[in-house]
Amino acid sequence: MSSLPRFRPPQLGFLAIVVMAMVLGFGAAAGADHSEGAQRMTAAALGPxxxxxxxxxxxxxxxxxxxRKAWLSLPxxxxxxxxxxxxxxxxGLALAVTAGLAGLAVPALLGGLHRPLVTLCEFAWLGLFAALIEPCIPAWSSWLGRRFDDTAPATHAxxxxxGGWTSPEAVVHxxxxxxxxxxxxxLAMPGQLSIERAFEGMALETPHWALAxxxxAAAAWLRVRARSQYATGYFESVxxxxxxxxxxxxDGYPRAxxxxxxxxxxxxxRLQLISFWRQTPGAPLRVLALLAAPWTALLVELPLGLWAGAxxxxxxxWIEPLSRLRELGRATRWRRFGASLPLASSAGVGGAGSSAVPRGAWAWLAAPLVLSLSEVLWVWRMQA
Amino acid sequence: MSALPLDVRGLSKFYGQHRVLEELQLQVQAGEVVALRGPNGSGKSTLLGCCSGGVIPDAGELLITGVDLRRQPLEARRHMRVLPQQSELPPGLTGRELLAFWAEVFAATPADRTEAEALGELGEALDRLASTYSVGMQRRLHFGAMAMGRAALFMLDEPFAGVDGAGRERLCKWLQAQAQAGVGILLAAHDADANELRALGAREYRVGSDTAAAPDGDADG
Structure with missing residues (x-):
């Protein structure tokens, strides 16, 4: 068999990647305001x-x-x-690494980075390790996400x-x-230091090559083992x-x-808002973070670029759960449900192309974003 | 290799402190129909889940035609066909494309595919997106998957739910034919299915008596 069909479109977290690329670029450029060391540190810290x-x-x-669950019983x-x-x-990873490189390239082209090529090479080196290690994450999760003998070290671990947060078999996740x-x-760090050394014009001795x-080699070895580890645990870990x-x-009882x-x-x-609120983990905290971020950033005196990125x-x-709400609005099940109700706001809900999420709900849910944006503009003016 | 399509030995399953199944023994002979009966929350769906590999038991052994489901998961799955309680079908695919997928997975012959299409009786709807099917149509599409390849064991979770009278009769006859051909059948059913169970000559197997539902929220299970 060449391929297995997907139940839903791939969720690559496009928005998260683009935003992080912006933060990376802003952060690196902000570091450049200070010193080359600070810039390098900022880029290295934002890379992960x-x-x-x-x-x-x-x-x-x-x-x-x-x-995965639906086809678990299939051979x-x-x-x-x-x-x-x-x-x-x-x-997805190719997109993330490319976006990261692009995020760094923009300030580099604008002259905002001290030695842009070093920073870009170091990030690319990190991307190489991510390509090797990332598949190991589900492999380890599959391999260790099952039950072992009572005396096995894996069971003790x-x-x-x-910590009581989840079942022992799911701890690895x-x-x-x-x-x-x-x-x-x-693993990427020693190689990044060697790259830096090379760019500084110093010779790379055997220990430097070995450290890089x-x-x-260790990452490649882990990657080679990943597929069989995944296969070993697959049927039980899912x-x-x-x-x-x-x-x-x-237990089936919802939050208040x-x-x-x-x-x-x-x-x-009201129904849509309650549903959204309950399905969004940590909804009150998200709103709080959204409203508090502009002021907190001002208090800790972050550089402007990093502050905007943050x-x-x-x-x-807040935008991420809103995007899920949009998908929900398109769901036929919801539209049918809404269309049969004698409500003013549900008029037209059942029609093709219409959304089950009424404008009133969007207005309510957009309010924290609008408020936060107003705060950002206010803080910006105060700083100016 | 054991001739038994299904051999369950000492099966136990707990959800936290809640005991759902304990030291359960169950055998399904070739050609036998076994109906799991019990009140809501008694563990019927959990038992079917364990037998089909979707739920991992805390203790016990599960052999599908003598093949241990946990030690040889792929081989065991080749011998069984599962009809879940709720159809979960990927969006963006037609019924025909899904049948082709199942045919590939179960190494079905062209004759099997023809039989599957006939069993589902979906006609031109096969070329429509399966996500637009009614509950009964999705169920019938799943029945089509059961007809793919050669199975030793069918496991069906409330197979008659959402199926109209004519569909029930046709399914019943087909299951009878499969049982006569030596397929073991394990199904979870309700009182409303009494006529079908009688027609199939099903042996009743009582599961538990607890009324507390498993944490999956499966009220029937």
Missing amino acids: WMLLAGLHARLDAFLRAPE IAPTEHWRAAQRERRW QRALG LYAPAVGVLGATA LAPL AWLDEATRALSG TPRFAAWVKDPWV CVAIALL
């Missing part, structure tokens, strides 16, 4: 964040996507699932690291992404992850109705 942007979406197809070799998921991940990104960053290439996800979703819902007169709008990144915390 660039890799984190869209990571969840890139890895979703390996173990979490609905088709499809895990390697086929791996191949299907890899296509999406490769494309699962229990010790769980909490740590694997961070371990992967930090691992790629740590040994981590590369089931365990599904069970953990359902257990985490609670948000107080602001009482202010909304239209019942259809504000945009935080805005994403």
